[in-house]
Amino acid sequence: MxxxxxxxxxxxxxxxxxxxxxxxxxxxxxxxxxxxxxxxxxxxxxxxxxxxxxxxxxxxxxxxxxxxxxxxxxxxxxxxxxxxxxxxxxxxxxxxxxxxxxxxxxxxxxxxxxxxxxxxxxxxxxxxxxxxxxxxxxxxxxxxxxxxxxxxxxxxxxxxxxxxxxxxxxxxxxxxxxxxxxxxxxxxxxxxxxxxxxxxxxxxxxxxxxxxxxxxxxxxxxxxxxxxxxxxxSPQELIRTHVTREVLELRFPLEIAEAAGAKLRDSPLGGDGSDIGARVEQLPDRVLVYAADGEAALADVHGMGLVPLTALVRRGTLEDVFLKLTGRSLID
Missing domain, CATH: 3.40.50.300 (P-loop containing nucleotide triphosphate hydrolases)
Known part of the structure; x- marks a missing residue:
């Protein structure tokens, strides 16, 4: 050496x-x-x-x-x-x-x-x-x-x-x-x-x-x-500490997207932002609902009379961690 x-x-x-x-x-x-x-x-x-x-x-x-x-x-x-x-x-x-x-x-x-x-x-x-x-x-x-x-x-x-x-x-x-x-x-x-x-x-x-x-x-x-x-x-520690196990991704028609996101944020799904429980993030192209059970959250969304164009339940990721901590995505 x-x-x-x-x-x-x-x-x-x-x-x-x-x-x-x-x-x-x-x-x-x-x-x-x-x-x-x-x-x-x-x-x-x-x-x-x-x-x-x-x-x-x-x-x-x-x-x-x-x-x-x-x-x-x-x-x-x-x-x-x-x-x-x-x-x-x-x-x-x-x-x-x-x-x-x-x-x-x-x-x-x-x-x-x-x-x-x-x-x-x-x-x-x-x-x-x-x-x-x-x-x-x-x-x-x-x-x-x-x-x-x-x-x-x-x-x-x-x-x-x-x-x-x-x-x-x-x-x-x-x-x-x-x-x-x-x-x-x-x-x-x-x-x-x-x-x-x-x-x-x-x-x-x-x-x-x-x-x-x-x-x-x-x-x-x-x-x-x-x-x-x-x-x-570790990646697993960051995800476990900062975001929920599942994330529900929703896309709404453009003319109602902002209003739908606001309604979700004001609902119990929106939480108070104090922990890693229920939370709603509105991005330019979609709304993210953080929840322990994505399918149950989707049922709640339908129960509020909201009908998304698409709905996807996925696991929490590092990008969700970054979005929560900084308020912007990794590719901004």
Whole structure:
């Protein structure tokens, strides 16, 4: 492993942040902006940890500070037991990073991209050859090894970017919005590759605004909005703590949608918002009724003389958690 002294007692804690803050100073045309506002975080070896939130919540900024590519404004931060301010290069040598943009050399072949990245870490040529063969199999790109990157699909390029991030056998892999822009099939293939890494004990730290991705991949989550933590825990804990077991989704004709939503909010189904019991949320395209029993809630809706165009009972999700905590959906 690369340089810097580490505390053996901290060996299982790969990231520790207390009051982590990032402030962009005011400019002539912009006021001061607090992108990350006092985050506390501990990430342990072997975990898959996710930052969940909408675009602009502060997820990527936090990742850049952890990756030792952006200095913090305040708070303490230790990554792999080291201070990024003084041991940035040592930290970066032990990380794998998957940025939002692939940043692959599209004129080179798949194998050549792995080779160039391996040389960046000063790995020996023989080591790169062995690692490249292993990673081509892992990424399911063996048949594309000698193809130029330009000829790959978007999903293949993302798998290559992840394979490239593993060339140096990193202690931890940072993935920033790993499946943004991919079609559903490509997303599921990528999830399978990441799940295999997780099963092999690789520590993952990822940002996403896809609640299904967070639920599939993450042992623990931190929900971030406007640079602050609004909730954290396992996906199951967050759902159990903040929303009901079932959610009734209703769509009404446009001409009565607002009135129907108001009637439901004023009914016993609307609750008082003080707990995770009955609650009604009106979104632009539908009304959500949170209840322990969705079918019983639908019967109550019909009993009020309301006839929705469509009605769907589903389980509570992380998106419902975010909607309750922030008043907006993950894709806003």
């Amino acid at each position: 690369s340089g810097g002294d580490t505390d053996p007692a901290e060996d299982e804690i790969l990231v520790r942040a207390v009051g982590l803050t990032k402030i962009y100073p005011a400019r002539a045309d912009l006021p001061e902006f607090r992108a990350v506002d006092g985050i506390d975080l501990e990430l342990r070896r072997g975990e898959a940890f996710g930052f969940l939130g909408p675009n602009g919540a502060g997820k990527s900024t936090t990742m850049r500070m952890i990756a030792a590519t952006s200095p913090r404004s305040a708070g303490t931060l230790r990554v792999l037991g080291l201070d990024p301010d003084t041991h940035g290069s040592a930290i970066r040598a032990r990380l794998g990073v998957v940025p939002q943009d692939d940043a692959l050399d599209r004129e080179l072949t798949v194998r050549e991209n792995l080779y160039v990245y391996g040389r960046y870490f000063r790995l020996k040529r023989a080591t790169i050859r062995v690692r490249s063969d292993e990673l081509l199999d892992f990424a399911q790109l063996r048949e594309k090894a000698d193809s130029p990157v330009e000829a790959l699909s978007g999903g293949m390029r993302r798998r290559l970017t992840i394979a490239r991030s593993l060339i140096n056998n990193p202690d931890m892999v940072l993935l920033d919005e790993p499946t943004t822009g991919l079609d559903p099939q490509a997303r599921h293939v990528l999830w399978d590759r990441l799940y295999r890494l997780k099963q092999d004990g690789v520590t993952l730290l990822l940002t996403t605004h896809y609640m299904d991705e967070a639920e599939q991949l993450c042992d623990r989550l931190m929900v971030i909005d406007h640079g602050t933590i609004v909730a954290q825990g």
